[in-house]
Amino acid sequence: xxxxxxxxxxxxxxxxxxxxxxxxxxxxxxxxxxxxxxxxxxxxxxxxxxxxxxxxxxxxxxxxxxxxxxxxxxxxxxxxxxxxxxxxxxxxxxxxxxxxxxxxxxxxxxxxxxxxxxxxxxxxxxxxxxxxxxxxxxxxxxxxxxxxxxxxx
Numbered sequence: 001x002x003x004x005x006x007x008x009x010x011x012x013x014x015x016x017x018x019x020x021x022x023x024x025x026x027x028x029x030x031x032x033x034x035x036x037x038x039x040x041x042x043x044x045x046x047x048x049x050x051x052x053x054x055x056x057x058x059x060x061x062x063x064x065x066x067x068x069x070x071x072x073x074x075x076x077x078x079x080x081x082x083x084x085x086x087x088x089x090x091x092x093x094x095x096x097x098x099x100x101x102x103x104x105x106x107x108x109x110x111x112x113x114x115x116x117x118x119x120x121x122x123x124x125x126x127x128x129x130x131x132x133x134x135x136x137x138x139x140x141x142x143x144x145x146x147x148x149x150x151x152x153x
Contacts, residue, residue: 012111016101019118023094030087037083064149071142078135082128089123096121 001009100117103109109117 016104016114019097020101023090023097026090027087027094030083030090033083033087037079062149062152064145064152068142068146068149071138071145075135075138075142078131078138082131082135085127085131093118093121 097118100109100114104111104114
């Protein structure tokens with residue numbers, strides 16, 4: 001191996017190790033965030049539900065209360081789906097990166113193929129945006145429905 005090829009090999013190896021570390025940290029971070037987030041949202045949903053039930057002694061059950069609770073529940077579910085989707089997307093990226101790096105070091109694929117394969121798996125972000133926006137809209141609409149119900153009663 002010439003000195004020039006060796007330098008190029010070392011550059012590629014550093015880039016591979018950097019990307020490997022980045023994907024590993026992403027997967028680890030989203031795993032932790034998933035657990036924390038699901039705990040908080042489930043607790044918040046339970047507290048919200050109990051608060052509405054406790055306040056319902058003086059308020060009759062209208063379709064607005066049910067709609068509000070349903071929208072909050074759907075928002076919590078969508079938020080959990082968003083976190084799970086992000087985690088599994090990062091895990092898929094990391095797993096494919098591991099496999100492709102192994103193939104690269106065995107000489108089965110080129111560095112360009114390694115990079116191309118990695119880029120082809122990166123999400124466009126459309127699904128994450130949709131889940132987040134719909135979940136946020138559920139929160140806003142649920143709050144509005146709850147406030148209307150409160151003011152009407």
